[in-house]
Amino acid sequence: MHPRWLSHKDLKDFIDPLQGAGLSALEFELDDRLDSWNESLLLIKAAVELGLELSFHAPFREPHSLVGFAGNLRGSLEQKFHPLLEIAETWARRTEKMSTLVVHAAVSQPPADPHTLVADTIAFLHWVIETFPHLRLALENNHPSIMGEIKVGVQRSEVLDIANNFPSASLGICWDMGHDYLRHQQDEPPPEWYSRITHVHLHDVDHNDNDHYPLVLGNVPYQPWLQKLEQVGMKGIVVLELKGERLKDWSKDQIREALVGSIKTIAREVIK
Ligand SMILES: [Zn+2]
Numbered sequence: 001m002h003p004r005w006l007s008h009k010d011l012k013d014f015i016d017p018l019q020g021a022g023l024s025a026l027e028f029e030l031d032d033r034l035d036s037w038n039e040s041l042l043l044i045k046a047a048v049e050l051g052l053e054l055s056f057h058a059p060f061r062e063p064h065s066l067v068g069f070a071g072n073l074r075g076s077l078e079q080k081f082h083p084l085l086e087i088a089e090t091w092a093r094r095t096e097k098m099s100t101l102v103v104h105a106a107v108s109q110p111p112a113d114p115h116t117l118v119a120d121t122i123a124f125l126h127w128v129i130e131t132f133p134h135l136r137l138a139l140e141n142n143h144p145s146i147m148g149e150i151k152v153g154v155q156r157s158e159v160l161d162i163a164n165n166f167p168s169a170s171l172g173i174c175w176d177m178g179h180d181y182l183r184h185q186q187d188e189p190p191p192e193w194y195s196r197i198t199h200v201h202l203h204d205v206d207h208n209d210n211d212h213y214p215l216v217l218g219n220v221p222y223q224p225w226l227q228k229l230e231q232v233g234m235k236g237i238v239v240l241e242l243k244g245e246r247l248k249d250w251s252k253d254q255i256r257e258a259l260v261g262s263i264k265t266i267a268r269e270v271i272k
Contacts, residue, residue, distance in 0.1 A: 001026045001027065001028055001043055001047070002029070002034075002040075002244055003034065003035075003036035003037065003039035003040040003043055004034075004035065004036060004244060005244055007039060007042075008039065008042035008043045008045070008046040009046075011043060011046045011047065011050065012046075012050060015047075015050060015052070017256060017260050018259060018260060018263055019050075019052075020260075021260045021263040021264045021267065022263050022264060022266065022267030023052075023263050024052065024053055024237075025052055025053035025054065025055055025237045025239070026043075026047045026052050026053075026054065026055075027054075027055040027056065027057060027100075027102070027237075027239045027241070028040060028043070028044055028047075028054065028055075028056055028057065029056075029057040029059070030056055030057065030058060030059050030084040030085065030087060030088060031059045031060075031061060031064070031084070032059075032083075032084060033061065041087070044087075044091060048091065048094075048095060053097065053237065054088075054091055054092075054095070054097075054099050055099055055100040055101075055102070055199065055237055055239065056087075056088040056099055056100065056101050056102070056135075057101075057102045058081070058084075058085065058101055058102060058103045058104070058128075059081065059084055060104045060107075063080055064080055064081060064084075065077070065106070065107070065108075066104075066105070066106035066107075066117075066120045066121055066124045067106050067107075067108045067112065067117065067120055068120060069106075069120040069121075069123045069124045069127070070116070070119040070120045070122070070123040071116075071120070074123070074127075077124075078127065081124075082131070085101065085128065085131070085132055085135070086132070088101055088132070088135055089132040089133075089134050089135055092134035092135060093134050098134055098135070098136045099134065099135055099136065100135075100136050100137075100138050100174075100198070100199050100236065100237060101128065101132070101135040101136065101137055101138065102138050102140050102174045102199060102201070103121075103124070103125065103128070103137060103138070103139055103140065104140050104142055104153065105117070105118070105121040105139065105140075105142055105151070105152045105153025105158075105159070105162060106118075106120045106121045106124075106151075106152060106153075107142065107149055107150070107151045107152075108149070108150045108151075109148070109149060109150070110148055110150055111150075112150040114150060114152050117150065117151075117152045118152050118158075118161075118162060121139075121152065121153065121162055122162060122165050125137060125139070125162075125165075125166065125171060129166070129170050129171070136172070136198065137166075137170065137171040137172070138171070138172050138173060138174035138198050138199040138236070139153065139159055139162060139163055139171060139172075139173055139174065140153070140159075140173075140174035140175075140176050140179075140201065141153060141154060141155075141156060141159045141173070141174075141175065141176050141179050141180055142154045142176075142179060143176075143179045143182060143211070144179070144182050144183055154179075154183065155183070156180070156189055156190075156193050159173055160173070160192060160193065160196065163196055168196060172196055172197065172198025172199060172236070173193070173196045173197050173198065173199075174197075174198070174199040174200065174201055175193075175197045175199070175200050175201070175225075175229075176200075176201040176241070177200065177201065177202050177203075177220050177222050177225055178201065178202070178203040178204065178205050178211040178212065178220055178241070179201075179211070181205055181219065181220040181221070182205060182209055182211060189225075194228055194229060194232045194234075195232060197229060197234050197236065198234070198235075198236040199236040199237055199239070200226075200229070200234075200236065200237070200238040200239065201239050201241040202215070202220070202222055202226075202238055202239065202240055202241065202266065203215075203220070203240065203241045203242060203243075204216060204217040204218070204219055204220050205217065205219050205220055206219070207219075210246065211243075212241060212242050212243035212246055213242070213243075213246050214240065214242060214247075214258040214259060214261070214262040215240070215258075215261070215262040215265050215266075216258050216261070216262070222269075223269060226238065226266070226269035226270055227269055229270070230269060230270050234270075238266050238270055240259070240262050240263060240266065
């Protein structure tokens with residue numbers, strides 16, 4: 001959910017057909033630099049009032065970076081992250097339900113040492129676990145590097161290596177199936193991968209590798225992946241993760257049809 005899409009006053013009308021199709025949760029990005037951030041806070045409240053479960057995406061745009069968290073930037077980074085993560089923690093406490101917090105592993109412009117970025121990520125995750133007891137962490141596989149970025153947590157093995165520093169009760173993995181598809185490697189995930197997944201980001205990708213479309217293109221092989229997650233008993237949320245700019249030339253009817261269709265497709269695979 002993004003505050004640019006609609007006002008909290010319009011949430012009920014927007015959500016009604018989606019709830020009918022199987023929608024039960026909304027995910028919000030925590031970033032006070034988003035335009036209409038205050039509207040985001042009102043949307044979170046409205047979502048709770050409509051009986052929706054919440055999940056949250058940790059801030060990941062500058063100045064919210066994990067780079068330096070294992071070093072001498074830790075104090076100032078904690079100060080930047082704390083007020084935003086506290087919003088998620090407060091809602092989780094108030095609704096008496098643990099909320100998922102999705103986190104990307106560290107990303108840096110060069111020069112950067114990937115080992116240091118892994119250490120920064122692990123230090124950050126430890127801090128969140130200790131500081132925000134009502135948040136259930138999900139480490140997301142990152143979008144492959146673009147324009148020379150140095151990224152960790154793109155390959156499944158890298159995500160598992162970081163996750164294995166934590167007990168699964170404290171930290172699971174958010175499988176971003178679109179990002180995974182963008183690696184353009186057709187390797188089947190190992191059983192260890194399936195057993196660590198607690199949250200899913202799902203979106204389609206076009207032929208130019210633009211991601212975060214509704215499920216209308218048929219490129220991301222999500223059906224066997226979702227079926228396998230259902231078989232292994234994954235209980236987490238599957239989030240249809242969209243970028244509004246991909247839909248900017250679509251009519252309202254087209255958008256509603258694509259969203260309802262995508263949610264029905266997900267519900268068919270995961271709600272048994
Ligand atoms: Zn994602």
